[in-house]
Amino acid sequence: xxxxxxxxxxxxxxxxxxxxxxxxxxxxxxxxxxxxxxxxxxxxxxxxxxxxxxxxxxxxxxxxxxxxxxxxxxxxxxxxxxxxxxxxxxxxxxxxxxxxxxxxxxxxxxxxxxxxxxxxxxxxxxxxxxxxxxxxxxxxxxxxxxxxxxxx
Amino acid sequence: xxxxxxxxxxxxxxxxxxxxxxxxxxxxxxxxxxxxxxxxxxxxxxxxxxxxxxxxxxxxxxxxxxxxxxxxxxxxxxxxxxxxxxxxxxxxxxxxxxxxxxxxxxxxxxxxxxxxxxxxxxxxxxxxxxxxxxxxxxxxxxxxxxxxxxxx
DNA sequence: GTTTTCGGTCGAGATCGTCAAGCATTTCAG
DNA sequence: CTGAAATGCTTGACGATCTCGACCGAAAAC
Numbered sequence: 001x002x003x004x005x006x007x008x009x010x011x012x013x014x015x016x017x018x019x020x021x022x023x024x025x026x027x028x029x030x031x032x033x034x035x036x037x038x039x040x041x042x043x044x045x046x047x048x049x050x051x052x053x054x055x056x057x058x059x060x061x062x063x064x065x066x067x068x069x070x071x072x073x074x075x076x077x078x079x080x081x082x083x084x085x086x087x088x089x090x091x092x093x094x095x096x097x098x099x100x101x102x103x104x105x106x107x108x109x110x111x112x113x114x115x116x117x118x119x120x121x122x123x124x125x126x127x128x129x130x131x132x133x134x135x136x137x138x139x140x141x142x143x144x145x146x147x148x149x150x151x152x
Numbered sequence: 153x154x155x156x157x158x159x160x161x162x163x164x165x166x167x168x169x170x171x172x173x174x175x176x177x178x179x180x181x182x183x184x185x186x187x188x189x190x191x192x193x194x195x196x197x198x199x200x201x202x203x204x205x206x207x208x209x210x211x212x213x214x215x216x217x218x219x220x221x222x223x224x225x226x227x228x229x230x231x232x233x234x235x236x237x238x239x240x241x242x243x244x245x246x247x248x249x250x251x252x253x254x255x256x257x258x259x260x261x262x263x264x265x266x267x268x269x270x271x272x273x274x275x276x277x278x279x280x281x282x283x284x285x286x287x288x289x290x291x292x293x294x295x296x297x298x299x300x301x302x303x304x
Numbered sequence: 305g306t307t308t309t310c311g312g313t314c315g316a317g318a319t320c321g322t323c324a325a326g327c328a329t330t331t332c333a334g
Numbered sequence: 335c336t337g338a339a340a341t342g343c344t345t346g347a348c349g350a351t352c353t354c355g356a357c358c359g360a361a362a363a364c
Contacts, residue, residue, distance in 0.1 A: 002211070010207060017169050017203040022351065031313055032352070038311095047211035051169040052204060055162060055293045059154070059199035062294045067248055067255050081288055093289035096219055096282035103219050103255075103282065107294035130248035130255065136233055137245035139291060141207045142214045142259035173321065183344055184321070190342095 002047065005030065006038060007144045010048070014141055017051045054139075057091075062107040065091075065132040066114060069100035072125040077101065080125045089117055100128075154199065157182065158190060159296045162200070166293055169203045206291075209243075214259040217243075217284040218266060221252035224277040229253065232277045241269055252280075 002010075005028050012019050012027060021032040021039075028035065042048045057065065072080040084090050084104060093104040106129075108114045118127055154162075157180050164171050164179060173184040173191075180187065194200045209217065224232040236242050236256060245256040258281075260266045270279055 010205065013205040014207070015202075015204075017205045020351065021353095033314090033354085034312055036352075045211065046208050049206040049208050050167075052167075052206055053162065053165040053169045054201040054204055055166070055296075056198050056201050057294050059197065060294055060296060065246070067246060085288055088295040090289055091294055092291050093287070094217070094219060094284045095286040095288055096284050098280075098282040100282065102288070104289070128250075130250040130252065132246045132248050134247040135245070136237055136247055136254070137242055137256070139244050142209050142212055142243055143240040144207075144212060172319090174319085185323085185345090186343055188321075 006042060006047075009035065009038060010042070010141075010144055013048075013051075057107050061109045064108045064110065064114065066106045066108070067130045067132065068102075068104045068106050068118070069128045069130075070102040070104060070121065070125050071100050071127070072102075076124040080121060083121055083124065087117060087120065089113070154296075158194060158199075161187065161190060162194070162293075162296055165200075165203075209259050213261045216260045216262065216266065218258045218260070219282045219284060220254075220256045220258050220270070221280045221282075222254040222256060222273065222277050223252050223279070224254075228276040232273060235273055235276065239269060239272065241265070 008028050009024055012024060021035050025032040025035045030038075039048070070080065070084070081095075081102070084093050084102065089107050091105045091107050093102055095101060096103055106114065106117065108117065114129070118129065121127065160180050161176055164176060173187050177184040177187045182190075191200070222232065222236070233247075233254070236245050236254065241259050243257045243259050245254055247253060248255055258266065258269065260269065266281070270281065273279065
């Protein structure tokens with residue numbers, strides 16, 4: 001479905017999405033119209049979901065991040081999910097198997113804000129919160145080529 | 153630190169990082185060199201961490217995602233952290249307060265792969281894994297302007 | 305064996321980004 | 335109060351880049 005050239009293009013773009021077609025073309029050994037066409041199709045197929053910009057939350061005043069596990073009270077699942085979606089400080093939310101129904105990432109400017117936001121769902125769900133102390137791995141895509149070797 | 157124009161630029165770029173300077177200039181009411189200069193400084197200051205491309209893991213064959221909570225055995229913290237960083241299938245990892253030391257996102261192509269990867273840290277840490285069933289909120293930046301209203 | 309399709313190249317025209325010069329406003333020193 | 339320097343913007347020209355159409359060759363389908 002993806003050939004080596006596609007993977008190579010993606011690899012370059014993940015590092016810098018503004019790489020020019022000309023530069024991309026040079027690096028994969030194609031002409032720029034070909035590269036353009038390949039990108040168009042990668043987008044069309046949904047392989048490339050979006051070209052975007054990664055913003056430092058700190059620069060926006062969000063000095064704190066937390067991982068919040070959320071277990072809605074019986075019958076409140078949909079209300080809780082909707083609430084989470086509406087609170088813009090949730091920067092990510094996954095619905096998972098197990099006791100905790102949702103696992104979400106929360107951006108806040110202060111501990112006070114954290115409390116304020118959690119209060120908004122406190123009467124509809126049990127939550128357990130873990131403050132993020134460090135980020136050993138920041139968002140990155142899975143391996144584009146073969147999966148990670150059994151290295152080490 | 154950031155003015156309205158900066159925020160507006162970021163908002164546009166988050167949606168589509170390839171928006172041309174000309175287009176950006178038109179939307180914020182400036183000339184393209186001014187926009188160019190603003191972007192340069194946003195990057196310089198680290199507000200914009202990177203221009204990147206969002207790839208659909210599914211398109212790469214990663215049909216499964218999991219949230220893994222990892223509690224290293226006594227004395228194994230650093231070894232475990234290094235191991236996590238080296239395993240490319242970990243697409244995100246946060247070091248948090250509380251009993252679970254790390255919370256990580258894992259991309260895998262099959263349940264078998266999941267088992268294989270967790271085995272690699274099984275002798276150095278306790279893990280608890282939750283399979284992701286749905287993603288109510290996919291990665292998004294915190295609010296650029298004022299924080300989320302006390303709505304609802 | 306011919307035809308169609310697919311993915312590629314080339315070149316021209318249009319678009320876009322960058323640079324230098326210049327101008328207005330603000331800030332600060334004297 | 336006054337003048338100088340710094341800041342942030344605009345304009346216009348030049349160079350680089352992208353896009354579009356025409357064309358080509360290999361592989362698959364008929």
